[in-house]
Amino acid sequence: GAVVSQHPSWVICKSGTSVKIECRSLDFQATTMFWYRQFPKQSLMLMATSNEGSKATYEQGVEKDKFLINHASLTLSTLTVTSAHPEDSSFYICSGASQGLTGTDTQYFGPGTRLTVL
């Protein structure tokens, strides 16, 4: 299957700092990448959808000025959490979408980044 990597795998930062998370599709071109967030014992929640070369589409309730997404190439998307606060501590997971032979979309998930804001 297709491989997606994320970096860093975990990060601890002070409140007020910004953190950048990278998501790379290693062996396929992801025209669309998705960013999810998962709080403990809760389901993954879609934050935003990004298409290469265009602005990301954010889900309701997700602040676009706080969670900056850049999808500059078919293999790289970045999520920057600006002015992070403790309530932003979460597990952030990206996925890349690949159109299957049948036309069914398949998403391949990165291993996630665990963010802890002190």
Add this chain to the structure above:
Amino acid sequence: RKEVEQDPGPFNVPEGATVAFNCTYSNSASQSFFWYRQDCRKEPKLLMSVYSSGNEDGRFTAQLNRASQYISLLIRDSKLSDSATYLCVVNKRDTGRRALTFGSGTRLQVQP
């Protein structure tokens, strides 16, 4: 009402048991259906897609009932390694976007 609802469990079963999980979804426009597996503190991994005709992959059988908006997963001959959280996932095409909606998951613990 949540878009995808699952019984959170946990389901505690002995090795070798057969266990079934159910899931309901609220949006009749949903087009693709999946079961994912998520281990603790890891990313979700695709277990299998779910088709209207039902499909089987080894010990795993998935069923979809579009009329009732109901999805099931059956695991036969449970192994210790099956212990995980099983996520019911629905894909909805909405204004050209491909969005996955995750259920909150059903936790399975297989005991020796």
